[in-house]
Amino acid sequence: MKLEDAKLKYIHTWGSLATSWGINKTMAQVHALLLVSTKPMSAEDIMETLQISRGNVNMNVRALIDWGIVQKKFVVGERKEFFVANKDMWELFKQITKERKKREIEPVLKVLADLQEIDDDTEEGHEFKKVLGDLSKVTTTVNNILDKAIKADEHWLLSNFTKVIKK
Numbered sequence: 001m002k003l004e005d006a007k008l009k010y011i012h013t014w015g016s017l018a019t020s021w022g023i024n025k026t027m028a029q030v031h032a033l034l035l036v037s038t039k040p041m042s043a044e045d046i047m048e049t050l051q052i053s054r055g056n057v058n059m060n061v062r063a064l065i066d067w068g069i070v071q072k073k074f075v076v077g078e079r080k081e082f083f084v085a086n087k088d089m090w091e092l093f094k095q096i097t098k099e100r101k102k103r104e105i106e107p108v109l110k111v112l113a114d115l116q117e118i119d120d121d122t123e124e125g126h127e128f129k130k131v132l133g134d135l136s137k138v139t140t141t142v143n144n145i146l147d148k149a150i151k152a153d154e155h156w157l158l159s160n161f162t163k164v165i166k167k
Contacts, residue, residue, distance in 0.1 A: 007033075007036050010032060010036065011029050011032040011033050011036070011050070012029065014028050014029065014031075014032035015028045015029035015032065024060065024063070026050070026052060026056055026060050027060040027063055027064060029050055030046055030050065030057065030060045030061060030064065031064055031069065031070065031085060033046060033049055033050060034046075034064075034070055034083060034084060034085035035085045035087060037084075037085075040073040040075055040082035040083060040084045041082060041083055041084075042078075042080040042081065042082050042083075043057045043058060043061065043080070043081065043083075044080070046061070046083075061083055064083075064085075065083075067095065067096065067099050068095045068098075068099065069085060069086055069092055069095055069096065070083050070084065070085050070086075071083070071084055071086070090153075093149075094149065094150050097146055097149055097150055098146075098150050100146075101143065101146045101147075101150070105139060105142060105143050105146065106143070108139055109136065109139055109140065109143060112132055112135060112136040112139065113136070115132050116129060116132055116133065116136070
């Protein structure tokens with residue numbers, strides 16, 4: 001397989017997989033393209049390679065910038081904006097984890113805390129509070145694990161993960 005064919009296969013596969021994780025297919029493809037690119041890419045470069053519209057490129061690049069995994073890059077002598085992806089996979093994992101935690105886990109914890117304030121002294125009310133309390137404990141544990149993963153270095157996390165699997 002030629003390099004360009006392999007890159008395109010990777011980009012399209014990454015986009016398809018991303019939908020399973022709740023991520024926009026095109027956003028994942030743009031990110032994958034920037035990951036495998038050896039030089040900064042303009043919106044036009046991305047449009048041409050992925051055969052998508054300027055608006056689609058702009059919307060997805062902005063989302064990737066908001067996630068903190070793509071940055072603008074200044075290119076001497078060019079007026080266009082260029083973009084690059086952070087290619088350190090460990091830092092990428094930590095940044096995505098941080099953003100997913102902020103966008104998904106923390107709002108759930110807030111809602112669960114708010115719901116614990118229910119004023120109902122019936123058996124059904126107690127059962128509701130128990131279920132929410134158990135869910136809150138699990139969610140808090142996941143949140144704490146994600147905090148440790150974000151703060152950890154790669155070797156620490158892998159060695160601890162290996163210990164957990166061996167048990």
